[in-house]
Structure formats: C-alpha cells, structure tokens
Amino acid sequence: MSASNAAHSSAETLVPPLTKAELDALADELVQDTAPRLFAVVQSYEPEGGGTGEADAWVAAWGLAFDGHAEIVSPGGGVRMRVGSLDWAVRRFDRGTDLSGRVVWVDRSRSDAA
Template sequence: MSGLTEVRHGTDKEFAGFLTELVRDVAPRLFAIVEEYGDREDAEIAAYGLAFGDRADINSADGDFQMRSQSPESALALFALSAGTIDVSRLHLVWLDGAVVA
C-alpha cells in the first residue's frame, strides 16, 4: 500500500460508509453544454462532461466525438468557436447539481 494510510473499519457497514465518503470526496461534477437557438426559443444539449480537479472530459450528445480540456469553461469556449457556423445564438454551461453559467 504505497502512499496510502491503512485504516481498519470494524464492520462491513462502517467500511461501506467510509467508501461512500471517499468516493463522494473525489467524484467529478457532471455538466452539460447546451446550445440556445433564437432568443430563448429552443435549446439542444450539445455535450455532457465530467469536471475533474485538473481537467474536463467531454462527450458530444450524439456520440460523434470526445475531447479533453483544461476546464468546463474552456470546453464551452471551444464549442463557441464551432457554434458560430450554425444558428446557435448562445451557449450555456449547465451543472447538473443546479447551477447555470451563461
């Protein structure tokens, strides 16, 4: 066990609680990049992503590409470059825990 502290948790239930806490502490945040059409007339999900502490992994909603960026915000900027060629009026970064970044 290099680099890890050995900790014993008495019961299966206690250890399961420890594992749940461990996973929650390091879990990535789920977000979506959403394309807005017109002036709030319609919207479509362009991609979903996982935000880790040091990067964001993004998959297009239709499954045709994947990418990695430094952050969800930089992924949004990359999508903005490609969205200029279609009828997208605005892009949104939407966190699935409830926060929306315009």
C-alpha cells in the same frame, strides 16, 4: 525476530481490520468526497437582429468536472474531449453570432428528489 516481522507484527496491532459496515461507510465517504460534478454543455440558437426562426436550445454534450480538467462527450458519442477549462469547452460549441454554448450544472438535489 527480524525487522520485517517486527514491523508486520506492530502494524497488525495498530490497525484492526475493518468490518464490512465500516468499509462500506469508508467507501461511501470516499465516493462522496471525490465525485466529479456533472454538467451539460447547452447550445442555444438565437437569431441575431430579429432574423427568421425561433430561439431554441439543446444539450450538445455532457461532462464530468474533475479537479484540474473535465471530460466531455456528445450524446451520440461522436464528440469526446478532455479540457483544462470549461471556458475552452464552451468556445468549442460556439458557432457564429447566433449559435452559442454555455455550461449548465446538474442540480443533484433535483435528481435525488425524483
């Protein structure tokens, strides 16, 4: 018996094939453990010094936070960016003294309950 045949034979005896249910459970666990966190970049307008207009807020972009970076896209698709830190992304949505950006994390328990 060759070395490759021996290795192949011992691997078959050590690792039994997964059943469909086991594979489904493994895939589910993998997805739950590695899923990125969903967030929104919210821009808010607050007139400085009592200026005219009412305060307002809107979702300027949606993002997925991975280990080490985040992917961000505007609702219309016109803005796409990959950033190393969320602080940098927020600064991209700040506009002067009365328009600011901030990250709001999506609460998965609220969306699961709906």
